[in-house]
Amino acid sequence: MTDLSHIRNFSIVAHIDHGKSTLADRLIQSTGTVQDRDMKEQLLDAMDIERERGITIKANTVRIDYVADDGRKYVLNLIDTPGHVDFAYEVSRSMRAVEGSLLVVDSTQGVEAQTLANVYQAIDADHEIVPVLNKIDLPAADCERVAEQIEDVIGIDASGAIQVSAKTGIGIHETLEAIVKLLPPPQGERDAPLKAMLVDSWYDAYLGVIVLVRIIDGVLKKGDRIRMMHNDSIHHVDRIGVFRPPMQTVDELGPGEIGFLTASIKQVRDTRVGDTITHEKKGADKALPGFKPSQPVVFCGLFPVDNAEFEDLRDAIEKLALNDASFSFEMETSAALGFGFRCGFLGLLHLEVIRDRIEREYDIDLITTAPSVIYNVHMRDGEMIELHNPADMPDLTHVDHIEEPRIKATILVPDEFLGDVLKLCQDRRGIQMDLTYAGSRAMVVYDLPLNEVVFDFYDRLKSVTKGYASFDYQMIGYRQDHLVKMQILVNDEPVDALSTMVHRDRAETRGRAMVEKLKDLIPRHMFKIPIQAAIGGRIIARETLAALRKDVTAKCYGGDATRKKKLLEKQKAGKKKMRQFGKVDIPQEAFINALKMDG
Amino acid sequence: MTEPSQGGFGLYLHWPFCQAKCPYCDFNSHVVARIDQEQWETAYLAELDRAAAETPDRILDTVFFGGGTPSLMSASLVQAIMDRIRRNWRLSNSLEVTLEANPTSVEAGRFQGYRQAGVNRVSMGIQALNNDDLRRLGRLHSVEEARRAFDFARETFPQVSFDLIYARQDQSLAAWEEELSSALNMAADHLSLYQLTIEEGTAFGERMARGGLKGLPDEDTAAAMFEMTQAMTADAGLPAYEISNHARPGAESRHNMIYWKGGEYVGVGPGAHGRIVSDGQRYATETHLAPGAWLQAVERQGHGESLRTALTKADQGEELLLMGLRISDGVSVSQVQDLLGRPLPYSAIKQLSDDGYLVHDGDRLRVTGAGRLVLNGVLRELLAG
Numbered sequence: 001m002t003d004l005s006h007i008r009n010f011s012i013v014a015h016i017d018h019g020k021s022t023l024a025d026r027l028i029q030s031t032g033t034v035q036d037r038d039m040k041e042q043l044l045d046a047m048d049i050e051r052e053r054g055i056t057i058k059a060n061t062v063r064i065d066y067v068a069d070d071g072r073k074y075v076l077n078l079i080d081t082p083g084h085v086d087f088a089y090e091v092s093r094s095m096r097a098v099e100g101s102l103l104v105v106d107s108t109q110g111v112e113a114q115t116l117a118n119v120y121q122a123i124d125a126d127h128e129i130v131p132v133l134n135k136i137d138l139p140a141a142d143c144e145r146v147a148e149q150i151e152d153v154i155g156i157d158a159s160g161a162i163q164v165s166a167k168t169g170i171g172i173h174e175t176l177e178a179i180v181k182l183l184p185p186p187q188g189e190r191d192a193p194l195k196a197m198l199v200d201s202w203y204d205a206y207l208g209v210i211v212l213v214r215i216i217d218g219v220l221k222k223g224d225r226i227r228m229m230h231n232d233s234i235h236h237v238d239r240i241g242v243f244r245p246p247m248q249t250v251d252e253l254g255p256g257e258i259g260f261l262t263a264s265i266k267q268v269r270d271t272r273v274g275d276t277i278t279h280e281k282k283g284a285d286k287a288l289p290g291f292k293p294s295q296p297v298v299f300c301g302l303f304p305v306d307n308a309e310f311e312d313l314r315d316a317i318e319k320l321a322l323n324d325a326s327f328s329f330e331m332e333t334s335a336a337l338g339f340g341f342r343c344g345f346l347g348l349l350h351l352e353v354i355r356d357r358i359e360r361e362y363d364i365d366l367i368t369t370a371p372s373v374i375y376n377v378h379m380r381d382g383e384m385i386e387l388h389n390p391a392d393m394p395d396l397t398h399v400d401h402i403e404e405p406r407i408k409a410t411i412l413v414p415d416e417f418l419g420d421v422l423k424l425c426q427d428r429r430g431i432q433m434d435l436t437y438a439g440s441r442a443m444v445v446y447d448l449p450l451n452e453v454v455f456d457f458y459d460r461l462k463s464v465t466k467g468y469a470s471f472d473y474q475m476i477g478y479r480q481d482h483l484v485k486m487q488i489l490v491n492d493e494p495v496d497a498l499s500t501m502v503h504r505d506r507a508e509t510r511g512r513a514m515v516e517k518l519k520d521l522i523p524r525h526m527f528k529i530p531i532q533a534a535i536g537g538r539i540i541a542r543e544t545l546a547a548l549r550k551d552v553t554a555k556c557y558g559g560d561a562t563r564k565k566k567l568l569e570k571q572k573a574g575k576k577k578m579r580q581f582g583k584v585d586i587p588q589e590a591f592i593n594a595l596k597m598d599g
Numbered sequence: 600m601t602e603p604s605q606g607g608f609g610l611y612l613h614w615p616f617c618q619a620k621c622p623y624c625d626f627n628s629h630v631v632a633r634i635d636q637e638q639w640e641t642a643y644l645a646e647l648d649r650a651a652a653e654t655p656d657r658i659l660d661t662v663f664f665g666g667g668t669p670s671l672m673s674a675s676l677v678q679a680i681m682d683r684i685r686r687n688w689r690l691s692n693s694l695e696v697t698l699e700a701n702p703t704s705v706e707a708g709r710f711q712g713y714r715q716a717g718v719n720r721v722s723m724g725i726q727a728l729n730n731d732d733l734r735r736l737g738r739l740h741s742v743e744e745a746r747r748a749f750d751f752a753r754e755t756f757p758q759v760s761f762d763l764i765y766a767r768q769d770q771s772l773a774a775w776e777e778e779l780s781s782a783l784n785m786a787a788d789h790l791s792l793y794q795l796t797i798e799e800g801t802a803f804g805e806r807m808a809r810g811g812l813k814g815l816p817d818e819d820t821a822a823a824m825f826e827m828t829q830a831m832t833a834d835a836g837l838p839a840y841e842i843s844n845h846a847r848p849g850a851e852s853r854h855n856m857i858y859w860k861g862g863e864y865v866g867v868g869p870g871a872h873g874r875i876v877s878d879g880q881r882y883a884t885e886t887h888l889a890p891g892a893w894l895q896a897v898e899r900q901g902h903g904e905s906l907r908t909a910l911t912k913a914d915q916g917e918e919l920l921l922m923g924l925r926i927s928d929g930v931s932v933s934q935v936q937d938l939l940g941r942p943l944p945y946s947a948i949k950q951l952s953d954d955g956y957l958v959h960d961g962d963r964l965r966v967t968g969a970g971r972l973v974l975n976g977v978l979r980e981l982l983a984g
Binding site: 527547548550552555568571 | 611794795796818819821822825842843858864866870872874883917922925954972973974975976979982983
């Protein structure tokens with residue numbers, strides 16, 4: 001256990017590719033935490049998908065021992081946080097577990113959107129922030145300009161920004177000294193009842209659930225009996241330790257320290273991020289503020305393209321759920337798609353990550369149905385139904401009214417893109433709540449229907465602002481609106497998986513956009529295919545996919561027979577990636593892409 | 600198809616060299632500085648002997664010199680090959696011997712020699728009747744030169760065919776109509792009219808991938824061109840007897856019919872494919888593709904074959920269907936089904952017939968004019984599963 005004054009806890013805030021991982025690697029390496037021979041690039045990035053998308057889904061942490069220029073030995077704890085709005089709550093918990101942040105900006109690029117979203121989280125958490133200008137070894141580096149930009153855009157003093165090349169090692173020593181000198185030590189009472197914040201948790205096949213904790217007050221020891229304050233469940237601690245980055249067991253964790261515990265916990269869902277852990281006896285009576293259990297807000301159906309893979313899909317989903325408490329699922333059957341699962345997610349990125357992992361790690365081709373939020377359907381008899389799936393929409397004659405979830409969206413955007421952002425929010429049925437300026441940046445607050453946001457709002461926002469907007473949201477409750485179920489008919493047959501709830505006033509526009517998209521997404525068949533959008537029995541939009549006009553091989557002689565046969569085989573394999581609705585083959589990606597709006 | 604005689608028996612001989620590589624061509628053709636015609640003669644004759652040993656007792660119906668540009672072969676080489684063929688096989692009384700020729704004056708100079716060697720049909724790669732487009736297609740001849748070579752061929756050979764490529768860059772329907780009518784006025788008895796297909800691995804393919812190949816007609820225009828081609832050739836007395844081939848009745852390419860009717864053929868020369876029956880088993884054969892590799896294999900290993908695959912009955916059934924539906928005769932349903940070992944999907948046949956793509960007439964199954972345009976789609980439906 002380390003004296004509080006010798007502990008520094010910090011996170012690194014950076015845009016993708018600005019060198020966060022390399023800097024972390026270099027800090028770990030230069031302090032001898034990892035021997036050079038064990039050094040692998042990007043120690044903290046775990047999954048392929050995280051690396052590809054430039055996001056971190058799980059918090060990672062490492063404990064670094066550092067003997068500073070003042071001759072004293074310090075313990076530095078680095079937490080690497082998730083970096084996407086879907087995981088805003090998880091980020092906020094990670095940020096609360098540390099006292100300061102290194103703000104890493106690429107000196108050849110400058111401040112970018114992801115930097116902003118996370119730096120505001122750090123400011124919210126009252127962090128001391130140390131600006132670090134990275135990649136100064138490159139000819140295009142312009143430290144002065146980027147430092148100015150940090151001051152203008154973020155509004156923090158960047159005059160003392162440290163100039164670093166994580167690649168060559170320049171400035172690494174200065175960074176370590178700045179962490180020690182500029183960041184405040186944590187505070188906490190060793191003798192107070194135990195209060196540990198649950199920062200993150202994940203499942204390990206050998207150890208069970210591994211819980212990442214920050215000790216606020218008190219001392220945690222191996223053998224302790226602990227209580228999760230949100231549900232009063234009791235566990236017996238069988239191991240505590242720290243990451244360097246490999247696990248290293250320790251005897252105890254005291255105030256200000258960050259480490260892990262295992263307690264034979266079987267499921268990640270028993271360990272909720274933000275929860276307070278205390279002792280079973282003589283525990284704390286008040287939990288740490290800010291805990292909220294994560295609730296899925298976006299739902300969609302996941303069906304195997306090949307029905308025979310249903311059991312494999314079940315297996316994959318159950319395994320993924322072991323490690324992800326925020327992801328929910330239940331079995332669903334669809335007339336057209338057969339057996340699958342209705343799944344709930346924190347947001348669209350979360351949905352895509354889970355879907356990609358199922359497809360990649362378990363090799364199952366999926367059909368993803370239209371994402372939906374939870375609607376409150378009030379029936380004439382006074383009953384209220386929570387509608388997760390538009391396909392389950394009750395008969396309209398029994399429905400009195402429908403309420404939809406709304407969010408408060410906060411968007412920070414450079415002045416020049418403000419007009420586009422306001423238009424986007426208006427187009428998505430937003431109600432402006434606030435508009436203020438901070439330097440050349442505007443902060444707009446909108447009350448928006450969640451169903452207008454879940455699908456592609458964030459992508460659109462990034463696209464209209466060239467990536468310079470940051471976005472955060474919170475749920476603010478339900479409100480009644482004129483919502484209807486829109487069905488899509490392909491070749492005169494309704495395709496459940498494409499049903500969506502839309503606002504009545506937008507139905508025609510959405511319907512038209514969807515049928516036009518589908519016309520491009522469905523390959524031409526031997527016959528013409530009407531594609532229609534309908535509300536109730538009324539057609540509101542219609543396109544016709546013309547029959548295949550020309551598809552014939554011009555030359556086919558003796559040497560071509562073999563090649564031609566291979567082509568047919570390939571086409572047959574391609575057909576397996578489609579689902580048949582009546583006589584029509586619909587490619588799996590059509591289900592999601594049909595919903596993407598261009599405006 | 601275990602009966603060797605069914606569908607006929609032909610010999611394909613591949614000459615892999617050209618004077619220049621055309622940007623659309625994905626055939627096995629090479630441009631080299633010097634060709635040792637004697638070395639090639641020795642290799643071809645060795646392969647002809649090997650092929651003959653494998654196909655005794657056949658009556659040879661057709662010979663086809665393809666390429667490449669076989670009109671770059673010396674007349675004496677063609678003579679030597681034909682002499683060996685006559686020695687090795689019994690010949691049909693109406694043996695058809697086709698040679699593909701470029702329509703230049705240089706090559707026309709060899710026509711007499713080819714005729715003496717026994718060639719009785721030439722197929723000329725004219726490709727366009729428009730000098731700008733000939734240049735774009737990378738052809739070395741002009742329209743004038745092509746017409747002269749054609750006239751000379753007409754005098755020399757009993758049967759003459761020529762090829763045109765349409766649906767070219769910036770070609771309008773009206774421009775093709777005009778070009779096709781002047782082609783029909785040239786009084787050939789056989790025309791091969793190919794829609795330009797952009798193949799991977801060609802110069803056009805690369806330009807297309809880079810977004811550089813502009814002005815190609817869209818699907819609807821290309822379809823309209825195809826339909827117009829069908830109508831105009833039929834009116835002129837050269838109806839389509841295959842997707843891209845048109846002839847006066849009786850002037851069809853008998854060699855190519857062997858491919859489409861599931862006959863037997865030996866392939867000689869680099870990259871030549873064959874389908875031969877041995878001990879009741881039908882095989883697909885391939886030879887080494889690169890000219891040098893093929894020569895070396897023939898000289899050192901005694902044969903140029905690189906691959907021999909025993910075709911299952913089902914393979915043969917699929918092949919028969921996908922080749923046979925190309926011709927106006929169509930296929931015998933019972934023959935296809937016997938080979939496939941399963942019935943063709945009745946519902947698909949019914950639907951495609953109702954939609955006007957197929958005609959099911961007794962045991963014959965054939966595609967209609969509309970069906971020809973979407974033959975790949977028809978095949979997908981018939982072979983789905």
